[in-house]
Amino acid sequence: MTGSAVNNAPLHATRTDAPDTDSAPRIGSVPGAITPVGTTVSVRVPGSTGNVGPGFDSLGLALGHYDTVTLTRIERGLEFDLSGEGAAGVPRGPEHLVIRAMQAAFDAAGAGELPPLRLRAHNAIPHGRGMGSSASAVVAGVLAANALLPASHRLSPDAVLQVCSHMEGHPDNVAPTLLGGLTISYEDEGRFHSVPVRVHPDVVPVVAVPDFEVATSVARGLLPEMIAHRTAAVNAGRAALLVAALGERPELLVPATFDLLHQPYRAQAMAPSCELMTRLRDLGHAALISGAGPTVLTLANGAEHAGRVAAAIEEIAADAASSAHEYQGRTVTWRVHVLRVPEEGAKVSVSTQ
Numbered sequence: 001m002t003g004s005a006v007n008n009a010p011l012h013a014t015r016t017d018a019p020d021t022d023s024a025p026r027i028g029s030v031p032g033a034i035t036p037v038g039t040t041v042s043v044r045v046p047g048s049t050g051n052v053g054p055g056f057d058s059l060g061l062a063l064g065h066y067d068t069v070t071l072t073r074i075e076r077g078l079e080f081d082l083s084g085e086g087a088a089g090v091p092r093g094p095e096h097l098v099i100r101a102m103q104a105a106f107d108a109a110g111a112g113e114l115p116p117l118r119l120r121a122h123n124a125i126p127h128g129r130g131m132g133s134s135a136s137a138v139v140a141g142v143l144a145a146n147a148l149l150p151a152s153h154r155l156s157p158d159a160v161l162q163v164c165s166h167m168e169g170h171p172d173n174v175a176p177t178l179l180g181g182l183t184i185s186y187e188d189e190g191r192f193h194s195v196p197v198r199v200h201p202d203v204v205p206v207v208a209v210p211d212f213e214v215a216t217s218v219a220r221g222l223l224p225e226m227i228a229h230r231t232a233a234v235n236a237g238r239a240a241l242l243v244a245a246l247g248e249r250p251e252l253l254v255p256a257t258f259d260l261l262h263q264p265y266r267a268q269a270m271a272p273s274c275e276l277m278t279r280l281r282d283l284g285h286a287a288l289i290s291g292a293g294p295t296v297l298t299l300a301n302g303a304e305h306a307g308r309v310a311a312a313i314e315e316i317a318a319d320a321a322s323s324a325h326e327y328q329g330r331t332v333t334w335r336v337h338v339l340r341v342p343e344e345g346a347k348v349s350v351s352t353q
């Protein structure tokens with residue numbers, strides 16, 4: 001999730017840019033209007049990889065690695081039952097990201113304060129690793145809140161995209177989390193748009209998740225204000241090629257995942273990841289820094305190739321001479337997951353007691 005420093009300021013976060021729902025009547029004071037006590041909303045939400053190499057703040061790919069978030073309307077208070085990745089480190093109060101996202105959805109719908117809730121979350125998406133955990137939390141919160149609202153106040157799919165993208169500050173993670181597959185997102189006069197693109201079934205994401213975190217806000221703070229025209233031209237070409245490679249021509253994934261726009265500037269914050277990525281690319285694999293890092297994502301061409309990538313990661317990580325193995329006097333440990341690209345995004349289900 002994006003912070004508030006100059007380089008990572010949300011693109012357009014003013015209320016005038018927010019969804020046009022200000023004319024909706026406020027319903028927070030009408031108890032019967034919001035789904036009754038006992039109602040439970042569950043959201044199964046995938047992770048995502050932003051940028052996918054050269055498509056900074058635009059391209060995004062859903063990753064088949066899921067958090068499950070369940071909200072129950074209760075009589076009073078705000079309760080938490082959290083487990084899995086990051087559970088010990090997140091606040092248990094109104095500042096919890098899922099609750100903040102729910103309130104943002106209620107605000108956009110003109111619905112006032114959230115009702116009393118119990119939040120149960122089981123997280124598989126690691127925090128601060130570039131696999132879109134904050135976007136998934138935001139999407140889960142906004143979709144859960146929407147399901148609690150009466151039909152008359154529910155946000156449209158476009159309004160959901162606006163609220164989620166404004167909260168994140170960039171749309172490339174929330175779009176595939178909402179829609180699945182590959183998405184091309186862009187911002188135009190304060191509104192976010194996203195186009196889903198079919199992904200070739202042979203594309204297999206392999207992630208290597210290191211044991212250290214880099215906050216997205218920190219990684220964005222490392223980016224320069226200006227880049228050379230030549231650099232922009234190289235990246236534009238590779239980003240365009242990447243859409244073709246992911247959709248039709250996976251054999252082109254190595255040249256298509258080359259980036260000069262963000263990865264080189266962020267290397268100082270994730271040296272072991274850059275070493276692993278470089279070694280994998282030297283072996284002919286389409287490795288890149290996932291999102292703002294430090295996870296290394298390799299896009300394999302078929303299941304057999306994915307197995308070879310996983311084996312190569314294990315071998316490089318075991319090489320005592322490599323900074324992917326030992327960095328600043330300590331051993332870096334990596335978790336490797338062979339995932340898939342889900343065709344569908346977050347799924348919501350509602351039940352009543």
Ligand SMILES: Nc1ncnc2c1ncn2[C@@H]1O[C@H](COP(=O)(O)OP(=O)(O)O)[C@@H](O)[C@H]1O
Pocket residue numbers: 001002067086090096097098121123126127128129130131132133134135137214215216217291292
């Ligand atoms: N499921 C979650 N529940 C609560 N907070 C979350 C959740 N996922 C992410 N966050 C918050 O977002 C932060 C990570 O966001 P960010 O730095 O953007 O990394 P990432 O690449 O994982 O999205 C966490 O430290 C935490 O504060």
Ligand SMILES: N[C@@H](CCOP(=O)(O)O)C(=O)O
Pocket residue numbers: 001048049050051056057058129130131132133134170172173216219220262290291292293
């Ligand atoms: N385009 C963003 C993507 C951040 O993804 P995350 O998963 O690291 O939050 C960026 O590169 O900053």
